Amino acid sequence: MNINPYYTRLANAVKPYKKRIGLALLGMIGAACTEPIFPYILKVLTDNGFSEERSMPIWQVPIALVGIFLFRGMFTFCTQYYMAWVANKLLSDLRDAMFKRTLNVSIAYYLNESSGRLINTIMSEVQQVVEMVKVSINTLIRDSITVIVLMVFLIYQNWQLTLVALLIIPSMAYVVRITSKRLRHLNQHQQNLNSELTQVVEEATRASQVIRIFGGQKYEHRRFRFKSEKLRGYAQRVTVVSGSTTPLTQMVAALAVSIVIVVAMRPSLLPFHSHQFTSGDFVQYITAMLLLLAPLKRLSDLNGPLQRGLIASESVFNLIDTPIEPEGGIDLDGRAKGNLEFVNTEFSYAGQEQRALKGINLRVNAGETVALVGMSGGGKTSLVNLVPRFYTPTAGSIKLDGHDLADISLTSLRSQIAMVGQNVVLFDDTIAANIAYGDENPDQARIEAAVKAAHLTDVIENLPLGLQTEIGDNGTRLSGGQRQRLAIARAIYKNAPILILDEATSALDSESERAVQAALDSLIQGRTTLVIAHRLSTIERADRIVVLTGGEITEIGTHTELLQKNGTYAHLHQLQFTKELEVE
Template identity: 35%
Template sequence: MNTFKRLLQFSRPYWLRIVIAAVGSSIVGGMDALFAYLSGPIVKKLFATKDWSLLQLLPLAIIAIFLVRGLARYVNDYFIRTSGQLAIQDIRNELYRKNMGLGLGYFSRNQTGALMSRVLNDVSLMQEGVANVITGLFRDGLGAVFLLGTIFYLNWKLALIAFLVLPATVYPAQKIGRRIKNAVRQSQEKVGDLASILQESYAGIKVVKAFSMEGREIEKFCEANRGFYHFLRKSIKYEGMAVPLMELLTSLGIAAVVWASIAMIRNGTMTPEAFLSFIAAMIFLYNPIKKLNSTFNTLQRALAAADRVFESMDMEPEIVDPPSPLPLTRAEGRVELVKVSFRYEDENVLTDVSLRADRGEIVALVGPSGGGKSTLVSLITRFYDVSQGAVLIDGIDIRSLRQRDLLKQIALVDQETILFNDTIANNIRYGRPDAGDADVEAAARAAFAHDFIVEMPEGYRTSIGDRGVRLSGGQRQRICIARALLKNAPVLILDEATSALDTESEQMVQKALNNLMKNRTTFVIAHRLSTIVNADKIVVLEKGRIVESGSHSELLARDGVYNKLYQMQFKD
């Protein structure tokens, strides 16, 4: 019920549509009740009084009733379904907004495909359920109320006999509905597995092809698809049981009413025309009740999806702004880590790290893989919070700042060139959407990207495809550098920015990086030590600790980790 109430809360902004739909439902239900109530008297008048003039008007009356009923049904369906769709649209927007507010830890713990499945598949299942449920509750629910009132008005004794059957349907409906909900929840988890396999195989199709692993990927997909079918089959089985069971119980009620009616007609306490009106009303009544039972099963499917959606929506962000953040417009660029330790789940990643970078300094982070270099710069951006110690910018603990204010001070160029399926210009101005064309071009020139951009079919307006697939590795990296240049932040983080490039591209990108690093406090993560020999300070990280620190020449003079790394790269 809590999940259902929460679903209904999203419909509150659209109450006017729901009221209009309720009016339409009332007319539909009223027409059904009127048709059932008048059926007996009309038949009696036709055959008892032989008034055949009424027979000529009857077809027109039937057409008029069903015309009014049809228009009312359209009004009901249109307004109730659109209100449901708008509510679901709000849910999807809210879910995406909440997901985007969560930290990187949440995304590293969950598969991308599974997260996509919740936003798309689970919400779509809710969409189907909410539309049908709200429609059913209003149209079929109000119709059942009108018809129930009619049968009690016609003969309350027979109505009680008919009504006794209804409670008998509640228990099996609940049992079946609960099983449907569990089966649907498990099947939706399998849909998430399918989405994850699709996302991985499509994104890594080049690797799949290169290693001829299409068969293995197909087998994985088929196996996950079988798991999805297994739980979906359960849902189908339980839904298939619901209708025959409902019809069987309904037949018991009809049989009991017919038996009692015959006895009443025999002893003269009920007229045949009253019996006809009652049977018509009862048949009309069981139809919306049967639909409501089907609606209940649909609701269970929607609630199973809603549980998963609200579970994701209720996730609390690990990184939050302070209640009273300190103001920071533009930082000078002094960055300091004070006895910083970081623990991720059960693993110590950094231990007692202290580091200072003054304004305009270039600090290089080197060391064996897994030493904690990328984690260290992720703490500077506050993608994660330190377990102990503090990260300071201009002497201010970054936890005292708004995340937005902090990230305005930092530009990132990552080893993984993340570009969006948009124009080159919009990718460059991603960090500054209000930047003019002249600013975009100036950033591209400084990144040595202007020449290849103007050779594109539409220049800066050229769409670069998904993740920039239409560009070479060096071109993508220079677009990322232009993006960082345009942001013009005082602190710069370069995470293996040239690691995946060939020699010619690396030289061009390195020139662009030199322009980018001017007058900025820069943290460089590099495995190629040749790219950081001119750094003001080189920090060597091993197993989460700083083991050495100094200039290139100072570290070479020592027989330490840096010297060994350097000799390994340049021993030839």
């Protein structure tokens, strides 16, 4: 995997925060510069502090130590504060960019992406990316500066001894290089399994009723346990590989210190030596070397989060780079009349050879109600989904008031359409907010009118907070019929000239259906309406009925005309009539 583009993207992402990063770097430099002072104080203390002829006041060393750690603490706080600010802002910006992208990608994108993977990328993987940036700046730069400062100090004290120690460093680099490749491979599998586990949890939460009624608890638990154990295995392997780096590098460092101790005690081993080490010189040099171990250890541990972050950054930036729905196009002047025309329209889903719609030619006049009927898979839902441009025809065109839908901006087009689907989608908010959804300045009078038209008044009056009642996740605190009526109230509130009803009364009992059907009858008046329905009461009210079979229009006409033809519609009508009689 070419990692350079991700480094570049992340560098560009943090560029707006360069001033704060600069302040953090000043803190790092300041803290690093205090490192050699402590060994020097120990040297002075060793050489002078314990002799009978003490050449320095006893209080100087304690005051110097307090001063050093005071300044060091200030520099460290500065670094941590500004790096935390940058990390939190970057996390917020990346999540915002990803979420905004998910709101603007095409509907087809969700056919190939699981919700669990998307949630995992936005909530979990992005944290690993930010952690990589934070660690890269905070640890890589800070500890590198510390190592450089201490190395300069050591070279200044004894360059030959330091050169001997440096000969061991290539061994550390070799260990890190070997583990990097293995960690990248393991982290890729770990990220994928984490997404799969999130998907299992999301599905189990969403399908809680189905799981219970069909006794799927054991199966779901086994599925979760399998993924969880597999993830644990990879996590353990990552720990083994990452954890082995530390003791190996520490062994190399210990070897370097040991060699230095031997040479310091026998300076004659060096090719050039000008003087014997004093006790203070030895303590100073060894202390500085020991101070090197902590930053070197952190630098060796950096490999793990770097590899995890690079793998996660691929998912994050792939999501951010996902193509969005086409922008641009004309804006319709005011309210559309609602004349719809399908001209040789064809459509196929991505990756499928079979056409979902074939040569559709249909004109729907303004204010006309057209019912779409047919067996499952006939193309009814595919047809209505082309109107708001959830999908784009693969051939032919669709026109609204003479304008090709492809030439109209999506915002303008969708502002002319209201939709009530079979699977009602509600938001974890108040009833009022759900009815006026999408309106930045809700009109209370229109909300109340929509409630009345959808026959929700009795429901609202029985709730303690009325319209301000929170309905829970997807309206879990409401019954199925109440949820359906709330969705209809939302369509009534929008007052769009084009209405799409996809099994809009399917979840209602007979009494609720009669109440809502009356509201729909008044709502439909003057609006172009496409209705997908199976109930006779809904179909028979349509101005025309279109029968779709295998993606093609096989019959079209009024209810009476199609019954007289004694074709597909008559057969479907008889089946539905028999079914409704059995229910009654």
